[in-house]
Amino acid sequence: MTRRLISSGSPFEQDIGYSRAVVQGEWVFVSGTTGFDYATMAIADDVAAQARQALHNIQAALAEAGASLADVVRVRYLLPRAEDFPATWPVLQEFLGGVRPAATMMQVGLADPRMKIEIEVTALRQR
Template sequence: MTVRHISTGSPFEAQIGYSRAVVADGWVFVAGTTGYDYATMTMPESIVDQCRNALGTIAKALEDAGSGLDHVVRVNYIVPDVDDWPDCWPITSETFATARPAATMISAGLQNPEMKIEIEVTARVP
């Protein structure tokens, strides 16, 4: 089995010991991704902006893996405050309009208090 690791260069990847994505046997497993702007290492205040940033980071990792958002088959959303979650629906429904992946939303605390959403996906390499 050939395994390829993809990094965004986030300092968290080295600190914690993980890859943004792992490609194995035609699958792409993207790690839980929060809303940081990795170019500036800043976190927007709103869940909507965090959701957009997370999906942008995921899209880039999938592209680097030879896949894309339209090939996502599973998505997990983790949101500390369930009342914030509906604000993301327009973004997620547009992002996954073609893929229509199986999805789960979990309410749980995240690593840092400023994090309002974390998104993890599994995709196929076409």
């Protein structure tokens, strides 16, 4: 089984030494993804806007892997402030409400104080 690495072009991937996503067989593992716009390396102040951008970044990685959000079976939401999570729910519902993957939310410290949410997904490509 061939392993394929996917990069978004984010400098974090090169600096830290990881891939945006790894494809192994029909599985796609997308690394924790934040709300940075990788083209400009800008990030919004609003947690919901960051969630939206993170999901767009995840969609791009999944598309490159031949998958989509419909293939997501597991999602983890990481937030420095648990009380910010409800503000993201409308965005999460918009992107994943029809998929309803298994989910976990954890309150954690993130690498950059501008980051208000990080999202990690696992997908199983449907063939």
